[in-house]
Amino acid sequence: MTQSDPNGDSSVERQLAQTVKALAESEARFRAIADSMPQMVWSTRADGFHDYYNARWYEFTGVPAGSTDGEGWNGMFHPEDQPRAFALWRRCLETGEPYEIEYRLRRHDGVYRWTLGRARPIRDGSGEITRWFGTCTDIDDLKRSDQAKELLSQELSHRIKNIFAVVSALIALSARQHPEARAFATAVRTRINALARAHEFVRPHTESSKPTVGSMTLHAFLTDLFKAYSDLKGKPRIILSGDDATFDDQAATSVALLFHELATNAAKYGALSREDGRVALDTRRADDRFILTWTETGGPPVAGPPAHTGFGSSLASLSVEAQLGGRLERKWSPSGLQVIADLPATALSRRRAAQNVA
Missing domain, CATH: 1.20.58 (Methane Monooxygenase Hydroxylase; Chain G, domain 1)
Known part of the structure; x- marks a missing residue:
């Protein structure tokens, strides 16, 4: 027999009433918070059916309440953006991946403004998606x-x-x-x-x-720089091998000056001054170092280091040691000059290194 209070209400009925009241208060708080946000807020059922928009959405779009429920939201986008936005949304519903996209959203005055759309799924204890909550942020001015x-x-x-x-x-x-x-x-x-x-x-x-x-890599940069030293058929005479590396503008000038000097000297006095001469440039990552080895073969015999250091040699040393924080070594073997530039691994992409530290 169900226990009742003096007013005739059962304890189950009281609990149900309290639950309904708590849910109503929770929903009211959510709507108050959502309506106070500067972003447009929306939510959908697990299947992607849109069933809620905050006040900011209706203020921005000017559409009647409820008119964009279901899939009506897609019609608010610029026609060129609709297929892309809808396809990505369907994929996110299938995979559960977060939704993020930039598209042009029609404002109440008919003007399309760039908007950042984001959504994340809400999962229950078993991992099943129960709802999606999303926002739309006007980024047109920033864009x-x-x-x-x-x-x-x-x-x-x-x-x-x-x-x-x-x-x-x-x-x-x-x-x-x-x-x-x-x-x-x-x-x-x-x-x-x-x-x-x-x-x-x-x-x-x-x-x-x-x-x-080409792309922003060391090999792409050097390949472009060495085109001027190809043979008459356009075949490279400076052969690149080894590890490639991310490359940025902070290192570009120093690297360009170094290898321009080496290639120019090779064309005047070294391996590239003879038709069958070649240069091998090997680039290797070793722990926290990046080592570039320039080796000339097939050129005139090398008697030894020059009696005087020219401006070009000083410039090459300055580029490696002062600008890139590395070490430059020259080996004057009879078969040809070998130059080794031993650099910190971060020297070629200082911005990325700084981001990784941050």
Whole structure:
């Protein structure tokens, strides 16, 4: 027999009433919190059926309450973004992966604004998804600011590239007016061109300009730099092997100057001065070091180190030791010059190293 209180209500009925009251209060608190947030908040059933939007959603979109329930939300996106957003949402429902996407959402005045959409699943004790909760954040102003910065960066980079060309042209013009300085002018121009190639590699690129320099790796950079030293058929005479490495603009100038000097000297006096001469450049990661070994073969016999250290050699040493924090060693064997650049493993990508430490 069910125990009743003096008013005739059973204890089960009281517990049920208390549970209903607690649920109503919890839902009221959730709605109050959700409606106070600056983001648009929404939730769905486990199958992805949208059944809740906060007040901010309706304020932003201007649509009648309930009109975007179910799958009506997709019609609020820009037509070009709808297939992508819907396909990703369906995949997340199937896999349980978090949902994150940028799309253009129609505002109440008909203007489409870039929005960041995110959603995470809620699981029960057995791991089954019971609901999805998501947000939409207006990022249009930030997006336009980033686009403006990118445009400015592209323009600045283009102007820097033009400066390299103008300086090179001025040196060439001066050399014609002063023939006695032609050798010096040629050496300066080739170094400026090496810097220009380094800048071309690391400057900000659009999608259409990226393929001209390849990906941001050491081997891609050096392959581009060494194209000028290929044989008449375009076959490389400087052969790369070993470990590749992530590469950034902080190291590009120093690496460009080092290997430009080595390649130029090899073309004048070393292995590349003869048709059958070759250079092997091996790059190896060893613990916390990255070692680059330049080995020349097939060139004129080497009698020993030069009597005087030229500017190019000093520049190469400065690039490795002062700029990259490494060590530079030269071995003058009869078969050809060997140069070993022993660098800290982080020297080629200092930004990534700093991010890893952080």
